[in-house]
Amino acid sequence: MVTTPRLYVDAPLDDGAELILPREQAHYLVNVMRREAGSPVRVFNGRDGEWQAVVADASRKGASLQVETRLREQVGVPPLRLCFAPVKKARTDFIVEKATELGAAVIQPVITRRTQSERVRTDRLMALATEAAEQTERLCLPVVSEPVTLERLLADWPEDHRLIFCDEAGDGEGAWGGPQGRARPMLDVLRAEPDPSGPWTVLIGPEGGFDDAERARLRSLPFVRAVTLGPRILRADTAAVAALTLWQALAGDWP
Incomplete structure (x- = not known):
């Protein structure tokens, strides 16, 4: 069973948005999780729900994601x-x-x-x-x-x-x-x-x-x-x- 990585991102999420990952997240995705271009990734930002994305670019220099589809609407936690x-x-x-x-x-x-x-x-x-x-x-x-x-x-x-x-x-x-x-x-x-x-x-x-x-x-x-x-x-x-x-x-x- 292959687990889809799930990342918190501090950027707006919408259909078609492109995300440039910070160095630490890029390292985790490419070098630790061994994800390549086209691999699925789930992302959330605490405001726009959870979204399905794919790796658009993956190299030693960095990684970027392409946001595709909303998976879950945003919900909060109790006070x-x-x-x-x-x-x-x-x-x-x-x-x-x-x-x-x-x-x-x-x-x-x-x-x-x-x-x-x-x-x-x-x-x-x-x-x-x-x-x-x-x-x-x-x-x-x-x-x-x-x-x-x-x-x-x-x-x-x-x-x-x-x-x-x-x-x-x-x-x-x-x-x-x-x-x-x-x-x-x-x-x-x-x-x-x-x-x-x-x-x-x-x-x-x-x-x-x-x-x-x-x-x-x-x-x-x-x-x-x-x-x-x-x-x-x-x-x-x-x-x-x-x-x-x-x-x-x-x-x-x-x-």
């Missing part, structure tokens, strides 16, 4: 944003890749008091998100935003968004996961909302969780919904996947 505290490089990469696959519209790194990895290259994360979108049939790219502090994130909060705060701490003595003050299960919280499908943000904390002041601040805000993701403490990358999956299954575009 879901993921905010997360950056962790180690490989796990941050995993979070961005899986958030793209799971349909997050915006991916926002957030610097908290316990964040251990504050250096974030959004250009590299955007490249990862683009590759994930190409591989998973998504028709648009997520927005990968520059990091902000938790204080700035909350100060600039959009009025129509609700925030899912993944809070596993509880208020028991000494106690991560103590029995007092535990959040409610995420699905119960979503089912209690009059309209669970509106704009939402999922917030995932750093390794070690939010500190007491951050947690108290979050719990005090009217747009925040504190939730638990089960009886076990999840790593940040696992928690991100779990929370996005639960939201999509109940309120997103999976049903």
Whole structure:
């Protein structure tokens, strides 16, 4: 079975349009995928749907495509944003890749008091998100935003968004996961909302969780919904996947 390559292009798509591929994409198509003139390629740009194209020219110097037929009309993703505290490089990469696959519209790194990895290259994360979108049939790219502090994130909060705060701490003595003050299960919280499908943000904390002041601040805000993701403490990358999956299954575009 021969797989047709699928590429994101930052150019208008229409019947008969000619696309000159950037060097990296030309290298991938010609040298990695071994495509020649006449080979089919699928392309999308996040605005005009997905189109069938063919390789018009392929050489060591570059490659161009000829756009032929629209395959799918443009559709977006639900209004879901993921905010997360950056962790180690490989796990941050995993979070961005899986958030793209799971349909997050915006991916926002957030610097908290316990964040251990504050250096974030959004250009590299955007490249990862683009590759994930190409591989998973998504028709648009997520927005990968520059990091902000938790204080700035909350100060600039959009009025129509609700925030899912993944809070596993509880208020028991000494106690991560103590029995007092535990959040409610995420699905119960979503089912209690009059309209669970509106704009939402999922917030995932750093390794070690939010500190007491951050947690108290979050719990005090009217747009925040504190939730638990089960009886076990999840790593940040696992928690991100779990929370996005639960939201999509109940309120997103999976049903």
